[in-house]
Amino acid sequence: MSRLTLVLLLTATTFTGPAALHAQNLPPASAVSPSTNPSVPAPASPSKAPFTYTPLHLPNLPPGVLEMLKLEGQFSAAVTEGGGKAFSSWFADDGVTLNNGQPAVLGRSAIASIANWDPAAYKLSWYAEGAQIGPSNDTGFTWGHYDATTIAKDGKSTTTTGRYITFWKKVHGEWKVALDASANEPPPTNGLPTP
Numbered sequence: 001m002s003r004l005t006l007v008l009l010l011t012a013t014t015f016t017g018p019a020a021l022h023a024q025n026l027p028p029a030s031a032v033s034p035s036t037n038p039s040v041p042a043p044a045s046p047s048k049a050p051f052t053y054t055p056l057h058l059p060n061l062p063p064g065v066l067e068m069l070k071l072e073g074q075f076s077a078a079v080t081e082g083g084g085k086a087f088s089s090w091f092a093d094d095g096v097t098l099n100n101g102q103p104a105v106l107g108r109s110a111i112a113s114i115a116n117w118d119p120a121a122y123k124l125s126w127y128a129e130g131a132q133i134g135p136s137n138d139t140g141f142t143w144g145h146y147d148a149t150t151i152a153k154d155g156k157s158t159t160t161t162g163r164y165i166t167f168w169k170k171v172h173g174e175w176k177v178a179l180d181a182s183a184n185e186p187p188p189t190n191g192l193p194t195p
Helices: 003-015 018-023 063-089 108-114
Strands: 091-098 122-133 139-151 157-171 174-184
Touching (some): 063 108, 063 139, 063 157
Antiparallel strands (some): 157 174
């Protein structure tokens, strides 16, 4: 057996397969899916493969981070079901939205005046990919991926995807959105760096 074959064999044995996953305290890919974690909805686009791991199944996350992720999942589920009215209801009175190519919207009442979409015509959903909580446990943020689908009267739909970040703060003991910002996904680069 050549030295290269031995190295490849040891590498394959050491770093692949279920034993390696358990050694890292990660569940096997087949054991975790978005359907087993209702607090983090799967991507709305059926053309995308569902993500394999969700942070709620990893054992080393602090309780505050888990709380942020759960909160973000509840926010997304409420908006998917209730549309714009549900979206604006999660904001603090002085909350802010920043959207791609749009001016900032300041205050919950201003956000409610423009977030008036019906979920039957416009479906917005997202899932968190990460979170942090502040040292005082009364502020934090989540970030991740969103899908926004506009459904025309003829039934045709157009989906935009992008990234988002939500900043949270506690107001009288209740979590509220302080700032929600989003940006469309950049065009594909086919693996080439952009100048």
